[in-house]
Amino acid sequence: MSESKKDGSDLNDVPEAEVRSRKRRISIVWLVPLVAVLIGGWLVFKALSEKGPVITMTFKSAEGLEAGKTKIRYKDVELGQVSAIELSEDLSEVVVTAELVKQAENFLSVHTRFWVVRARVGVSGVSGLGTLFSGAYITLDPGVPGNKTHHFTGLEQPPLVTADLPGRHFVLTADSRGSLDIGSPVFYRKIQVGQVVAYHLADDGSNVIFKVFINAPYHEYVHNNTRFWRASGLDVKVDARGVRVDTESLVSILIGGIAFGIPQVQDPGPNAEPETAFVLFRNMDEAKERIYQIKTKSILYFNESVRGLTLGAPVEFWGIQMGQVIDVKLVFDNQKKMFRIRVVIEMEPERFYEAGFIGDDIDRKKLVESLLKRGFRAQLKTGNLLTGQQIIIFDFFPDAEPAPLVFEGDYPVYPTVPTPMEEISTKFMQILQKIDSLPMEQIGKDLRDTLHGAKQIAESPEILNAIRNLSATLEETRLMVSDLRTKVTPEINTVLDGARQSLANAEQILNADSPLQVKMNTALEEISGAARALRLLMDYLERHPESLLRGKGQEE
Amino acid sequence: MSHDLKTARNQGFISCHTCHLLCRKAGTDAIMICPRCGSRLHQRKPNSTKRTWALVLAAFIFYIPANVLPITTVTSLGIAQSDTIMSGVLYFIKTGMWPIALVIFVASIFVPLIKLLILGFLLITVQRKSSWRQKDRTRLYRITEVVGRWSMVDIFVVTILVALVKLGALASIQAQAGAIFFCAVVVITLFAAMSFDPRLIWDTKESLNE
Numbered sequence: 001m002s003e004s005k006k007d008g009s010d011l012n013d014v015p016e017a018e019v020r021s022r023k024r025r026i027s028i029v030w031l032v033p034l035v036a037v038l039i040g041g042w043l044v045f046k047a048l049s050e051k052g053p054v055i056t057m058t059f060k061s062a063e064g065l066e067a068g069k070t071k072i073r074y075k076d077v078e079l080g081q082v083s084a085i086e087l088s089e090d091l092s093e094v095v096v097t098a099e100l101v102k103q104a105e106n107f108l109s110v111h112t113r114f115w116v117v118r119a120r121v122g123v124s125g126v127s128g129l130g131t132l133f134s135g136a137y138i139t140l141d142p143g144v145p146g147n148k149t150h151h152f153t154g155l156e157q158p159p160l161v162t163a164d165l166p167g168r169h170f171v172l173t174a175d176s177r178g179s180l181d182i183g184s185p186v187f188y189r190k191i192q193v194g195q196v197v198a199y200h201l202a203d204d205g206s207n208v209i210f211k212v213f214i215n216a217p218y219h220e221y222v223h224n225n226t227r228f229w230r231a232s233g234l235d236v237k238v239d240a241r242g243v244r245v246d247t248e249s250l251v252s253i254l255i256g257g258i259a260f261g262i263p264q265v266q267d268p269g270p271n272a273e274p275e276t277a278f279v280l281f282r283n284m285d286e287a288k289e290r291i292y293q294i295k296t297k298s299i300l301y302f303n304e305s306v307r308g309l310t311l312g313a314p315v316e317f318w319g320i321q322m323g324q325v326i327d328v329k330l331v332f333d334n335q336k337k338m339f340r341i342r343v344v345i346e347m348e349p350e351r352f353y354e355a356g357f358i359g360d361d362i363d364r365k366k367l368v369e370s371l372l373k374r375g376f377r378a379q380l381k382t383g384n385l386l387t388g389q390q391i392i393i394f395d396f397f398p399d400a401e402p403a404p405l406v407f408e409g410d411y412p413v414y415p416t417v418p419t420p421m422e423e424i425s426t427k428f429m430q431i432l433q434k435i436d437s438l439p440m441e442q443i444g445k446d447l448r449d450t451l452h453g454a455k456q457i458a459e460s461p462e463i464l465n466a467i468r469n470l471s472a473t474l475e476e477t478r479l480m481v482s483d484l485r486t487k488v489t490p491e492i493n494t495v496l497d498g499a500r501q502s503l504a505n506a507e508q509i510l511n512a513d514s515p516l517q518v519k520m521n522t523a524l525e526e527i528s529g530a531a532r533a534l535r536l537l538m539d540y541l542e543r544h545p546e547s548l549l550r551g552k553g554q555e556e
Numbered sequence: 557m558s559h560d561l562k563t564a565r566n567q568g569f570i571s572c573h574t575c576h577l578l579c580r581k582a583g584t585d586a587i588m589i590c591p592r593c594g595s596r597l598h599q600r601k602p603n604s605t606k607r608t609w610a611l612v613l614a615a616f617i618f619y620i621p622a623n624v625l626p627i628t629t630v631t632s633l634g635i636a637q638s639d640t641i642m643s644g645v646l647y648f649i650k651t652g653m654w655p656i657a658l659v660i661f662v663a664s665i666f667v668p669l670i671k672l673l674i675l676g677f678l679l680i681t682v683q684r685k686s687s688w689r690q691k692d693r694t695r696l697y698r699i700t701e702v703v704g705r706w707s708m709v710d711i712f713v714v715t716i717l718v719a720l721v722k723l724g725a726l727a728s729i730q731a732q733a734g735a736i737f738f739c740a741v742v743v744i745t746l747f748a749a750m751s752f753d754p755r756l757i758w759d760t761k762e763s764l765n766e
Contacts, residue, residue, distance in 0.1 A: 014579060014580045015591045016580045016582055017570060017589065017590070017591070017597050027606055027607060029606065029610045032614040032744065035614070037614075039617075039618070040617045040618070040620065043621050069637065135635055
């Protein structure tokens with residue numbers, strides 16, 4: 001009540017308001033809510049128009065992810081944001097829901113891969129250090145276009161190869177994974193040109209299939225005849241030329257790797273198409289030497305111990321390896337009520353190419369049959385005397401019993417011949433042969449004659465007489481010896497005693513302090529004194545010869 | 557509240573808004589001018605309810621984006637985090653700082669909303685010429701006017717932070733669209749409160765008396 005006023009009488013003095021005509025119009029103030037509505041409407045429209053697809057991804061763990069904060073980026077451009085993180089119903093996974101921008105709709109397909117970028121330290125390097133500060137984010141690889149989907153399985157590891165990386169994928173089959181892992185390098189002439197991007201077991205579990213990616217432009221070096229081999233670790237060779245150590249790189253020593261190349265003798269062939277399958281050889285030598293891709297299996301039955309025959313044992317023919325043993329099993333033959341050993345061998349017919357033994361299947365069968373007729377048989381043989389390892393050899397045994405070529409399923413069964421007691425028995429055979437070759441009959445006959453003669457001599461009377469005389473002679477000799485003992489021996493003792501006494505005396509005499517010695521010395525001194533006097537006399541006489549006449553006279 | 561209340565209005569007087577000169581009312585369908593200062597004379601604030609309604613509605617519309625859109629983006633060491641008012645409140649609740657959360661909630665969410673609701677309520681009652689607890693309603697209006705300006709605290713905090721926290725890659729804060737809408741809500745609400753003429757609350761009484 002701001003404008004209340006007192007009840008007054010002089011209100012007539014209050015001046016009258018002036019008057020202007022009133023214009024009716026809509027108040028301008030309504031512009032304000034109108035603008036508000038427009039802005040609000042625009043915001044709603046913008047939000048709706050920018051609303052992109054909502055996708056779900058499953059991860060093993062939501063480490064580093066946060067609903068409402070974690071971004072989805074591609075090439076560092078923000079494409080969306082994680083809106084919810086929930087556990088899957090069976091608690092095995094984390095379901096991440098994300099809202100993407102509208103633009104993302106165009107490339108989402110079943111080939112799109114999502115993964116979380118975190119700081120990672122691995123054998124092949126350190127990545128995602130930036131996320132230490134900025135926090136983890138989800139990134140994606142659009143992949144090739146395909147069927148649309150909004151549900152994805154997130155990768156636990158970032159893929160090594162993304163769709164925008166030029167190069168080619170190839171498939172390698174190997175018997176085991178070895179030390180290879182995702183990210184293991186692939187070398188060409190010791191330059192890293194690619195890496196292993198995936199590996200998995202073949203559907204039937206028979207081998208391991210590696211997927212490698214060769215970066216452009218190196219994929220041009222992969223030809224149809226290219227061979228891949230493991231470059232894991234060190235390759236140390238000791239031969240007549242000394243010790244050689246070979247390795248692809250230090251990294252491959254640590255984490256293994258794959259190398260490829262073309263055997264020099266071979267024509268490289270055309271460039272390999274993407275996804276071409278190759279065999280991954282165990283090492284370079286194997287890759288370069290073994291050019292046998294075809295393998296045929298055959299079966300051998302042995303009726304003896306195969307102790308020492310291991311899987312992989314070589315199958316040789318005249319010292320040349322033709323294949324290897326791939327299976328050894330004991331089989332009970334119900335018909336014969338007998339145990340047999342079934343050996344499956346794998347042969348590489350390509351090894352015969354150069355000898356001209358090539359032909360189609362029918363020819364080959366006939367060929368084998370003709371070989372069998374000529375005694376072509378398999379046999380167990382000791383390959384190594386030290387370890388007792390056995391190998392299987394094929395050879396011609398013309399004496400072998402004839403055997404037909406039979407098939408067990410698709411596999412031919414080659415007849416075998418028993419092992420002649422191994423190496424020792426062969427030696428023994430040799431000895432026997434030598435013995436056999438000796439002129440035993442002649443020797444025996446001569447020996448018999450000699451014995452006969454000897455017998456005749458022994459039985460002759462002269463011999464008996466001689467023996468009798470001999471015994472008499474012996475008797476006499478005995479007596480003589482007895483005489484010697486009783487008579488001669490004491491004499492000898494006496495003589496010896498005398499000799500010993502003489503020697504003792506002689507020793508006494510010869511001693512330096514013996515009286516004889518002293519006397520001798522004195523005598524000798526006397527003699528020398530006499531000699532001196534005589535010399536003086538002679539000198540005197542020479543000078544005074546007259547003294548002989550006149551005597552010595554007076555000294556002048 | 558006296559029953560035979562004499563007001564300027566029912567006595568045919570009108571007060572100038574500018575120089576507060578009391579004038580006698582002239583003819584009804586005319587624009588009156590203050591003879592002393594030349595300002596336009598109005599019995600009540602012109603189109604008070606319409607204007608207030610328009611502004612309240614606009615404020616209501618802006619209130620939605622103000623709360624849905626982020627008000628600031630804090631970039632710290634490369635981590636960009638956008639926050640709406642409510643997410644800030646929830647953050648403080650989560651970290652156990654209840655008093656701060658309460659202050660922000662009251663100043664930024666509760667007060668603007670309650671102001672708009674009060675104004676709406678007053679407008680409805682005025683239009684229905686309700687005589688229900690007029691004094692209390694007037695008190696509500698006074699509270700609205702007094703409290704209204706404090707909602708601007710939020711905007712001031714944002715502007716100061718944006719200006720101060722410019723540490724490059726270490727930390728920086730940007731104001732986002734939400735701040736603008738929030739500012740619009742507060743300002744429009746202030747205008748709405750200003751354009752509302754509390755005398756209208758009491759006009760019913762007078763018309764009853766007449």
